[in-house]
Amino acid sequence: MTTPDPGAHIRQLALDCGIPALGITSVDPLPEHGAALRRWLAAGNHGDMQWMEDTAELREHPASVMPDTKSVLVALWPHHPPKEDIPPDHGRIAAYSYGRDYHKACKKRLIALCRRIEDQWPNTATRAFVDTGPMLERSLALRAGLGFIGRNRALISPDFGSYCFIGVVLTSLDLATDTPPVSQDCGDCRRCVEACPTGALTDRDFDARRCISYLTIEHRGVIDAPLADLMGDRLFGCDTCQRVCPHNRGIDTKAEDWCDTGLYSLNIETVLGWEDDRQVTEALAGTAIRRPKRSGLVRNACVAAANRQLTNTLVLLQNLADTDKDEVVRLQARQALGRFKKTP
Ligand code: SF4
Numbered sequence: 001m002t003t004p005d006p007g008a009h010i011r012q013l014a015l016d017c018g019i020p021a022l023g024i025t026s027v028d029p030l031p032e033h034g035a036a037l038r039r040w041l042a043a044g045n046h047g048d049m050q051w052m053e054d055t056a057e058l059r060e061h062p063a064s065v066m067p068d069t070k071s072v073l074v075a076l077w078p079h080h081p082p083k084e085d086i087p088p089d090h091g092r093i094a095a096y097s098y099g100r101d102y103h104k105a106c107k108k109r110l111i112a113l114c115r116r117i118e119d120q121w122p123n124t125a126t127r128a129f130v131d132t133g134p135m136l137e138r139s140l141a142l143r144a145g146l147g148f149i150g151r152n153r154a155l156i157s158p159d160f161g162s163y164c165f166i167g168v169v170l171t172s173l174d175l176a177t178d179t180p181p182v183s184q185d186c187g188d189c190r191r192c193v194e195a196c197p198t199g200a201l202t203d204r205d206f207d208a209r210r211c212i213s214y215l216t217i218e219h220r221g222v223i224d225a226p227l228a229d230l231m232g233d234r235l236f237g238c239d240t241c242q243r244v245c246p247h248n249r250g251i252d253t254k255a256e257d258w259c260d261t262g263l264y265s266l267n268i269e270t271v272l273g274w275e276d277d278r279q280v281t282e283a284l285a286g287t288a289i290r291r292p293k294r295s296g297l298v299r300n301a302c303v304a305a306a307n308r309q310l311t312n313t314l315v316l317l318q319n320l321a322d323t324d325k326d327e328v329v330r331l332q333a334r335q336a337l338g339r340f341k342k343t344p
Helices: 006-016 031-042 050-054 056-060 102-120 137-143 191-195 212-218 268-272 277-283 293-307 311-323 327-342
Strands: 021-026 071-078 090-093 126-129 164-171 234-236 265-267
Touching (some): 006 021, 006 071, 006 102, 021 137, 031 050, 071 102, 090 268, 090 293, 102 126, 137 164, 212 234, 212 293, 234 265, 234 293, 265 268, 268 293, 268 311, 277 293, 293 311, 293 327
Parallel strands (some): 090 234
Antiparallel strands (some): 071 164, 090 265, 126 164
16 A cells, blocks of 8 residues: 555554654664764763663664664653652652653554554564664654754753653655754753763763763662762652753643653662562562662662661661672662761
8 A cells, every 4th residue: 555645644653553753764874973972982981881882883873773774763752750859768760760661661652553554564674672772762863853962961852851752663664754853952051061960961971970870770880989979869860950951841741641650759768678689570560660670779779878868777778788698789888877977
């Protein structure tokens, strides 16, 4: 079957599949973005994220992931903005993790779109990715006219601000890609640079090794005391650079129900008491918060307990420091106890 404007038809199919915004771009390489990524990696900004180094070449050349790719579909879903107030004995989690695991929720919708495309255009190849594929998602979204990349390194959509998930579909369909780029940008604003608690953002660069999202989610070792001191009550991710962004002000993201499980923070004492990954899986079933596993989450709770000076956690911290089977947890708990003692 042929349709006069396959792009418009695919956008309608996307809406039917629960994808509120879809852009279309070519499969051409992304040489400028690829070069910027290589410079960033060469400076060691990625810390422990070896997988970024391993996949840099693939990211620059989307066609290398699926050789018969002719076009790239880029999907956006809004999620809720961060909550301002949480209970005093709780730690913060990132707003994107308030809902069901976005990898699964978004992928399900992309797969539904792929099936609809394959039904409509038989012999079409499709392949869907949500955050786990070797893609420069933000660069592709930029080229697809869905937003711009802010100084906080987030994609900023005119409709959803930066509170959105990105998914990508590679397809062998050859689609027109005439979407103009969005006209907004950061202008003279530097609010995220000034607000970043750890100085991870500068005007020209971003050091993931200082970023609280990286430290709480991707980093596998002990968090050094000077950085731990600056992390506040954050247990999973950090929304500060988005919270201050004027493009997020007054945004009504119209996020779907799956973006809200009612979990907006975690009790720090409870997290310190988790003994193994099974308990973490049970407590956080269906969410993306499990990624750092028990080791990372308990480590982060040690940091937050000291920063919040939660004296009710001292016994737990001492037990972790003395006997925990995980060396990272033992060392972080010892450091946390030391930071309690330093405070008058
Ligand atoms: Fe750009 Fe300002 Fe938003 Fe940072 S806070 S991303 S500088 S508009």
